Amino acid sequence: MLVSLIAIQPSVLSQTSATQQLSFAQAFIDVRSAEAAGASSSDISGLVALLNRALELNHEALQTNTTVEKRTELLTQVDQLLLTVQEKAVELAASSGQQVLTETILRYAMGVMLAVLATVVYSLSLAFYRRYRIRRTFQMRARVD
Secondary structure, eight states: OOOOOOOOOHHHHHTSOHHHHHHHHHHHHHHHHHHHTTOOHHHHHHHHHHHHHHHHHHHHHTSTTOOHHHHHHHHHHHHHHHHHHHHHHHHHHHHHHHHHHHHHHHHHHHHHHHHHHHHHHHHHHHHHHHHHHHHHHHTOOOOOO
16 A cells, blocks of 8 residues: 555646656556565655655646746656656566565475475384384383282
8 A cells, every 4th residue: 555645636637748647647556566566665655755746846836826947847857756756666666576476485495394394303203102112012021920
């Protein structure tokens, strides 16, 4: 689950360009895929903070009292933030997926090793018990009354 995204008005994203809307959507999708791949919540919260910052800058750029130069600068920063989020999310998804796969393989290997160890312990204990019973049987003395 995404940590927490700021509440935005639907009109904020509807006023952005189509390419920026696609960038926002792709960034959200990439963060969700990183989360689904098993990324830690601390890693996801860093990406969510960057997404929130991009949304804030986008909202600031779309204010009516913003100059053209300032708006262009803010939208450039938004694009850079979105690219950073996408790159980090893809990298995080790949490394998290690999880590989950490695952990799964290790769990199965440990299960097999524990099963073999349990079988060996059971076999050895059964063999010791049989030796003990045989030795005890031969040590018995017959009572003559």
